[in-house]
Amino acid sequence: DAKTTQPTSMDCAEGRAANLPCNHSTISGNEYVYWYRQIHSQGPQYIIHGLKNNETNEMASLIITEDRKSSTLILPHATLRDTAVYYCTVERDSSYKLIFGSGTRLLVRP
């Protein structure tokens, strides 16, 4: 299973875009990239996922590089409520297993 590497922590100003990088250089062709976040001891919350193409939903955008070795989660207008630990994870097709890394602690500053 592919491993993911993320910065330990990041911060951004409220209202600005938060760009959270993730390295998954050992990803294989049929592994999807998922992003989840965990707000202070709550259960993890799904944000977005993708395989090759960039994806956007009401929460965020996911940019996956052409070689698929890295991706960036973009929160376009971060709010204080976006302060959380963000996990980038991958899932091999048909495995049903999400392998979570250590995540990035994002602090949104007022």
Add this chain to the structure above:
Amino acid sequence: DTAVSQTPKYLVTQMGNDKSIKCEQNLGHDTMYWYKQDSKKFLKIMFSYNNKELIINETVPNRFSPKSPDKAHLNLHINSLELGDSAVYFCASSRPAGGRAGELFFGEGSRLTVL
């Protein structure tokens, strides 16, 4: 209505005891999971059931026994509790599609403290 609910939220017990954590989902999903989050915040999958059938068992000690009486419930029973079992246990469910787990919906977690 809570989509994935776990009970109890907190559990403090002595080493050697046996305890259970219950999980119920009202999303109509076919697949349920147990994840363990340790003190360093790493989330590790333990078990997964699909339609009451065990599909993932991640080298968890056999003191841990999951039981799925029906698709909406996945309980976790732990025998002979050890200090290292102290963690937050998360239940999750999903509706797999195209051979993938799909979006996982997590419960709020059950914090187990073994003294």
